[in-house]
Amino acid sequence: MNAQPVGYKAKNLQPKYVLIYLLINPMLWIVLAMLFSFRILPWEESPGFFAVLSILNFGATIMAFVLTAISNGKQGVKDLWGRLWTRHLSLRWLLIALLIWPVVFLIVKLFAAVMDGTPFYPFFRPFDEMVAFFPGAFLLAIFNGFREDFGWFGYLLPRLQAKWNALASSLVVGVFWGLIHLGNWLLPPGNPLRTDTFWAFALQIILASILYAWLFNNTGGKLLPVMLAHALSNSAGALIALPDSYLLYQYWALLVMVIPVVVIFGLKNLVRQRPEDVVEQEKVHAMSD
Secondary structure (H helix, E strand, C coil), X not given: CCCCEECCEECCCCHHHHHHHHHHHHHHHHHHHHHHHCCCCCCCCCHHHHHHHHHHHCHHHXXXXXXXXXXXXXXXXXXXXXXXXXXXXXXXXXXXXXXXXXXXXHHHHHHHHHHCCCCCCCCEXXXXXXXXXXXXXXXXXXXXXXXXXXXXXXXXHHHHHCCCCHHHHHHHHHHHHHXXXXXXXXXXXXXXXXXXXXXXXXXXXXXXXXXXXXXXXHCCCCCHHHHHHHHHHHHHXXXXXXXXXXXXXXXXXXXXXXXXXXXXXXXXXXXXXXXXXXXXXXXXXXXHC
């Protein structure tokens, strides 16, 4: 069955391929981490070791293109790549994408100032630190976006939205996107581990997925705004002077952002539409089937 994109939705769910995608992606990382944790595989810095990790790092995107090629052929692959951007992409939504995480961290700093007495100022890091660290961190984060965003948002989200509303679809994306990071908490002792809990991290991923789905849908199913926002989430720490306790307040700040988005834009599509636009979109979607 064809599942070529219609805006931010695919024409149908393709449950077999979606199930394969959802099962394999998290399990690869979890199994690998457990093999290292139980010393079945040696944790060593070797070219082969890093080659395996590199392939797995791109697993979400690689699998998206492979499954698309199997189910939709060359045209499907071309359409998936075409989700990256278009010349007519709204500058307003690109700006919103760039501002989401600075606003989230602004709210985090307000929470920290009220709850911990952490000084709100300065908001930004010293200028020389920003110049030295932020450009490289941002470019690396954009590159990292290619590892995940084509898969979770370019491939999976449109198919889920063919069956369920945007809010439910983004929650599913967030849950499974969070699961692929579970291996970070299963690495062998002595290797770098995250300082927060997996559950706190997963909640943040789920809430962020709602905001990314909002960006994706309001730009007609384009990935560049998602990648920009995702990149800022991973690199804004090199730009903004975050308090030491920022992880405690980040999901509260995300909730402050997510709740108005869902209330104002609606959980069905996360897009504010006139009634006539909705009718026309449904006609296009039906004709494409």
